[in-house]
Amino acid sequence: DTDNDGVIWPSDTFWGFHALGFGVLLSLLAVLVIHPNFSYPTGQSWLPDPFFRLYIDNMHKAKHGSDTGTYDNEGRFVPQK
Numbered sequence: 001d002t003d004n005d006g007v008i009w010p011s012d013t014f015w016g017f018h019a020l021g022f023g024v025l026l027s028l029l030a031v032l033v034i035h036p037n038f039s040y041p042t043g044q045s046w047l048p049d050p051f052f053r054l055y056i057d058n059m060h061k062a063k064h065g066s067d068t069g070t071y072d073n074e075g076r077f078v079p080q081k
Contacts, residue, residue: 007053007054009053014031035052038059038062041061042056063075068081
């Protein structure tokens with residue numbers, strides 16, 4: 001068990017995209033698009049996270065109005081959708 005449970009670091013996103021077959025530039029672009037936009041809404045305080053981490057427990061706070069409804073406003077999975 002690590003201290004990073006429930007946290008997605010920018011390096012995790014980079015290596016995940018790279019493992020999926022995206023090149024270095026597209027993997028870096030994914031990090032630059034995803035983390036600055038989702039870090040603050042999923043953060044654990046009013047201050048922005050200086051490392052642009054994503055907190056999975058708060059991911060429901062980044063829900064957009066045009067989402068498919070697969071997750072409700074509390075972050076629970078809705079299997080019917």
